[in-house]
Amino acid sequence: MLHYIGRRFLQLIPVLLGMTFIVFLIIRAIPGDPAQMILGQQATKESVEALRENLGLNNPWYIQYFDYLKGLLTGDLGVSIRTNQPISTEIWPYLAATFELAFFAMFIAVVIGMNAGIISAWFQNTWFDYLAMVIALIGVSVPVFWLGLLEQWLFSINLGWFPTSGREEVRDPIMAITHFYLIDTLIQGRYDQFGTVVKHLILPGMALATIPMAIIARMTRSSMLEVMRSDYIRTARAKGQKMFIVVYKHALKNAIIPILTVIGLQTGLLLGGAILTETIFSWPGIGRYIYEAIGFRDYPVIQSGILVVAFLFVIINFIVDILYSFIDKRIKYN
Amino acid sequence: MLLEVKGLETTFFTNDGKIPAVDHIDFKVYEGEILGIVGESGCGKSVTSLSIMGLVPNPPGKITSGEILLEGKDLTKLSEKEMRKIRGKDIAMIFQEPMTSLNPLYTIGNQLIEAIRIHNKWDKKKAANHAIEMMKLVGLRRAEELMKEYPHQLSGGMRQRVMIAMALACNPKLVIADEPTTALDVTIQAQIMKLMQDLNKKFNSAVLLITHDLGVVAEICERVIVMYSGQIVEEAPVMEIFKNPSHPYTRGLIQSVPDMREKKETLYSIPGAVPKPGSIKVGCRFAPRCEFARERCFNENPPIYDVSANHKARCFLLEKGEGTVYDKRAVES
Numbered sequence: 001m002l003h004y005i006g007r008r009f010l011q012l013i014p015v016l017l018g019m020t021f022i023v024f025l026i027i028r029a030i031p032g033d034p035a036q037m038i039l040g041q042q043a044t045k046e047s048v049e050a051l052r053e054n055l056g057l058n059n060p061w062y063i064q065y066f067d068y069l070k071g072l073l074t075g076d077l078g079v080s081i082r083t084n085q086p087i088s089t090e091i092w093p094y095l096a097a098t099f100e101l102a103f104f105a106m107f108i109a110v111v112i113g114m115n116a117g118i119i120s121a122w123f124q125n126t127w128f129d130y131l132a133m134v135i136a137l138i139g140v141s142v143p144v145f146w147l148g149l150l151e152q153w154l155f156s157i158n159l160g161w162f163p164t165s166g167r168e169e170v171r172d173p174i175m176a177i178t179h180f181y182l183i184d185t186l187i188q189g190r191y192d193q194f195g196t197v198v199k200h201l202i203l204p205g206m207a208l209a210t211i212p213m214a215i216i217a218r219m220t221r222s223s224m225l226e227v228m229r230s231d232y233i234r235t236a237r238a239k240g241q242k243m244f245i246v247v248y249k250h251a252l253k254n255a256i257i258p259i260l261t262v263i264g265l266q267t268g269l270l271l272g273g274a275i276l277t278e279t280i281f282s283w284p285g286i287g288r289y290i291y292e293a294i295g296f297r298d299y300p301v302i303q304s305g306i307l308v309v310a311f312l313f314v315i316i317n318f319i320v321d322i323l324y325s326f327i328d329k330r331i332k333y334n
Numbered sequence: 335m336l337l338e339v340k341g342l343e344t345t346f347f348t349n350d351g352k353i354p355a356v357d358h359i360d361f362k363v364y365e366g367e368i369l370g371i372v373g374e375s376g377c378g379k380s381v382t383s384l385s386i387m388g389l390v391p392n393p394p395g396k397i398t399s400g401e402i403l404l405e406g407k408d409l410t411k412l413s414e415k416e417m418r419k420i421r422g423k424d425i426a427m428i429f430q431e432p433m434t435s436l437n438p439l440y441t442i443g444n445q446l447i448e449a450i451r452i453h454n455k456w457d458k459k460k461a462a463n464h465a466i467e468m469m470k471l472v473g474l475r476r477a478e479e480l481m482k483e484y485p486h487q488l489s490g491g492m493r494q495r496v497m498i499a500m501a502l503a504c505n506p507k508l509v510i511a512d513e514p515t516t517a518l519d520v521t522i523q524a525q526i527m528k529l530m531q532d533l534n535k536k537f538n539s540a541v542l543l544i545t546h547d548l549g550v551v552a553e554i555c556e557r558v559i560v561m562y563s564g565q566i567v568e569e570a571p572v573m574e575i576f577k578n579p580s581h582p583y584t585r586g587l588i589q590s591v592p593d594m595r596e597k598k599e600t601l602y603s604i605p606g607a608v609p610k611p612g613s614i615k616v617g618c619r620f621a622p623r624c625e626f627a628r629e630r631c632f633n634e635n636p637p638i639y640d641v642s643a644n645h646k647a648r649c650f651l652l653e654k655g656e657g658t659v660y661d662k663r664a665v666e667s
Binding site: 125230231232234235236237238239240241242243250253254327328329330 | 387389393414418419420421422423426427429431434435436437438439440448449452453484486497500
């Protein structure tokens with residue numbers, strides 16, 4: 001098992017290397033001179049040239065790439081042009097905000113989506129199955145920004161159940177330790193604040209969960225339907241086993257691999273692609289961080305932000321790959 | 335009497351209409367006996383066994399009439415919860431495909447212990463010991479190691495032995511074996527059959543052996559039922575049926591078994607194929623393939639006639655003691 005994990009880990013290296021190279025190239029393909037950008041339109045030619053030299057922009061591309069890699073390996077993600085802060089320290093609160101939202105959303109999506117899929121397969125062609133699948137179809141089709149606005153209109157403006165946006169009450173800010181507010185408030189014993197954090201999470205969480213939930217439900221249903229026809233399911237029933245255990249123990253474990261794949265991909269997408277939701281709900285996450293950096297042409301932030309998101313995507317899929325081999329011992333380690 | 339099936343009808347409701355896969359069959363299984371059910375693919379023998387287990391896939395299938403009496407208790411009237419207490423405990427089942435009948439993601443031990451603990455309130459340790467004991471009993475060496483192995487690490491024969499161990503784990507009164515050797519190598523087939531026969535004696539569990547192999551039936555069964563297109567066409571003690579097959583279909587089946595002692599150019603085969611259940615509504619279902627069929631056979635349903643005390647068959651040739659198929663053939667030629 002360790003051997004397999006080690007090998008999969010080694011396979012990650014070329015993927016990550018290729019990723020850094022592509023990000024490096026894309027950023028350099030954007031028209032415009034970063035030195036000019038930093039100094040502004042009024043800067044003299046000499047000062048621009050001096051800064052170019054200083055930033056290493058006059059070196060050949062492979063030297064630049066090498067320096068960039070060297071920086072990455074020592075944990076240096078560069079310095080933000082806008083704030084003049086090192087990105088490696090600046091990025092964490094944004095990442096934590098995105099993690100918190102994405103995992104909250106995935107939790108909802110997995111619990112509801114998987115159970116809806118399982119029950120639909122178990123009671124195939126019943127009213128529950130039809131209803132769940134119609135909802136799932138609507139779920140995958142609905143645009144997130146529209147759903148987010150609808151939620152705000154209904155649940156915050158009309159009903160006043162949840163706040164419209166943000167992560168915390170402006171009047172009662174949370175003292176950040178880990179920047180995971182759910183954890184921070186608990187550490188400090190501020191259960192009242194914990195409640196408001198949950199309240200802030202619900203609307204963006206639901207909006208973000210909708211598409212993954214629908215995709216997971218559909219995938220679970222089709223995967224379960226296939227497994228439920230298996231001979232070993234009949235064997236389990238012939239033993240006198242309860243249908244609930246037959247479904248959740250015997251069938252689900254066999255059906256879970258494609259579901260897990262979808263969960264991994266969707267989690268990766270949520271971590272990077274939540275820009276719309278984060279913007280609508282003013283969520284200070286990584287999506288918004290990159291989005292704002294684009295507005296300011298803050299190249300180092302764009303570059304490092306994209307890199308971090310891509311890195312997370314790869315890591316999550318790596319974890320999913322490892323999980324496969326825990327679930328199915330037949331998955332060969334080569 | 336252990337099991338009595340009375341007028342059982344199992345219907346599949348499909349887009350093509352109602353298909354009676356099992357059409358009003360009656361038979362009895364006595365304590366400790368080995369009863370064979372023989373027939374070609376699609377004759378309803380597997381559906382019969384699933385009906386007894388209450389495992390007919392629903393939808394589309396459903397028991398539409400009849401009774402299945404296990405020691406006098408009608409299984410068709412039981413709730414799913416009550417039926418679960420019977421499955422695995424009173425009636426256990428061995429399936430055709432050992433390769434796919436075990437869950438690939440759980441160890442052999444896990445699956446055996448599960449089967450034991452559903453019906454016995456034992457702790458895991460006691461159940462594990464019993465599982466190992468059962469595995470040894472069905473001739474699996476290294477039983478302790480096998481407990482930790484996964485099905486894909488075992489051969490087909492070993493898996494079928496595990497299935498048999500699982501079926502016998504709760505000491506059932508009846509074991510339904512649905513083509514238990516069809517998917518195995520010939521040498522393994524003989525071993526498994528021998529094992530089933532030994533265990534039948536040892537545990538005194540009755541065995542309902544479903545097969546298309548008359549050789550197997552001759553080897554280990556005491557009585558045999560021949561099914562055709564959802565109906566029972568003949569029922570007799572095993573010696574009787576080979577000596578005096580009274581339905582043309584049974585006769586065809588026996589003739590199409592290759593005989594080592596005779597060298598034939600071509601092996602006899604019954605012309606045509608089993609009609610889809612429900613496709614023949616009037617007349618004898620075997621008539622289109624029968625060399626003795628006459629007009630009456632196409633227009634009337636033949637009833638079941640007594641050939642002798644415990645030998646019955648469904649054929650007009652038996653009317654008014656006209657004699658058996660063989661006699662009839664002699665008269666005509």
